[in-house]
Amino acid sequence: MTGVRHAETADSFVHEGLFYRDPDGLLAGTVPFVTGGLAAGEPVLVAMPGANLRLVRATVGPTDAVRWADMTQAGRNPGRIIPWVLQAFIEQHAGRRVRIIGEPIWAGRSATEYPACAQHEALINMAFAGRDATILCPYDAGRLDADVLADACATHPVLVDDAGRRPSAQYAPAEVVARYNTPLSTPTEPVSALAYRFDSLPAVRRFVTGHGQAVGLDEDRLADLRIAVTELAANSVAHAAGSGVLRVWHTAEHLVCEIQDDGWLADPLAGRLAPATDGIGGRGLVIVQALCDLVRVHSTAAGTTIRLYVRRQA
Template sequence: MATVTADLDPFVHPALFYRGTHEYLQATLPFIRGGLTAGEPVAVAVPERNLRLLRTQLGEAASEVHLVDMTKAGRNPGRIIPGVLRAFADRHADRRVRIIGEPIWPGRSVTEYPACVQHEALINLAFPGRAVTILCPYDVEGLDPEIVKDAEMTHPVVIDSAGLRLSDAYAPERVIHDHNRPLPDPRDAATLSFGDSALMHLRDFVAGHASDAGLSGERLEDLRLIASELAANSLDHGGGHGVLRIWAENGQVVMDVSDAGHITDPLAGRRPVDPRQRGSRGLLVTNLLSDLVRVHTGEGGTTVRVYFTI
């Protein structure tokens, strides 16, 4: 199976369609070793099973690779660009870097998937002009065929058992648009409308309902912080008021904030921010701390929904 180099384009984003362990290793190991030989920093962010496999096959060379369990670091797909990909690439901004990123694996839920495919599309907007190669493996035996079709839309280049080819279906902006769908209403949610004077009450409201549902400790404080940040965004950019809802669902605490604002920047909340830079960091904080973030935005308003596993 062919691998990818980046001699012509400063940014390269291929999808790897693999069947079984042999094809996976046949593509990923030369990619990793080629980067190490060329003196390029290499990161591997894949599910734990594949991480163990690559660590074993690399032997001593594994110590030269930045290894990340994507099921933890990338559980929320909105965290991957700022917290995994940009975090690594920015540390080595003076050199080309190689990254294997596997954000979609068998077992991802239907609730998570829209955020996953949007993430893959947004990578193409986050790295233009950067000397970065991001190889994204897809287990075509374990994934739904529709997911594989979507991968052809989010990656300009595809690698499979036949070799390397350009994707005729490549259309990342369409993917971003098509998965910006209204979120289903909860069956039973506690609701709070808020304005300038309600932020302290809002934090207590969230903490009380989340605690009753079983959330505690640091995670409870994270949710309080996110509620405050999203509400502040609504006050600053969403018409000066908003509506917060919170409920329990499938072993998770779910909270969303809706307002009249419209997020026009598709990478909002996915760029690392210099702590010395002034301005809102609410969406970035939300992505970094939540187990999942879903967003629906348009001229009629925006809803940001967060999920915390109990």
């Protein structure tokens, strides 16, 4: 892939999907994007998995004008990326156009993580409509499955590859959000359950603490888990029918906590945008996203299931 020409100026939000097949293609698609932003005086953020991040950073060369972030850490949970990576950077530079490279999907992503990743890419379009930002999302077309690349075509209004830059004829982000809003798989591991009401939140905290201690979570992660689960249970009490069910199990990699109630998260961006600093409410699910390693949601008018994953420690 030779150097790719990106949109150098734009009046509003631009979201591009870059398909590359090798390191040369990755560099051809990303380095001019970065240097073009620097030449235009635009703040630049590059958030990619470690190896790609190091490659692009070494090619761009030493500069304090670019912010670099390892997406395997900053975006391990896809639900963190919009509020805590993209939105945070855009709002830090309010009044200026910004340029961002974000690679949230890579070959090492698990099948459990992927639906949240696809929804993330679709929701970017809604979250930042009208904002002065250009976000370029690289996809390794040589290693990712065809279904992933098809989703990329549906979540990015503009595609970039060896053939150049063009509108995506398959662009349909709302369909992607809906397609992955499916019932969550039934766990194969033994499950412990606790029904709760408005007067049993202390029991919820004790229940979660016991399971976290049993799998060896340290005190910091236990505190994070208690906050996340209590926040969701309190939301059930306040906004659903005043009750719900907490289920807990563990896999070889995660402690998993699931909250189920009869509420409905009608807004697909719920938990994906940080609320205004002077706002009241609206913080619960975005805080949960920040504290957990993965959050999966299935919500319809019939009820909501939110599944939290916290990595077990070695």
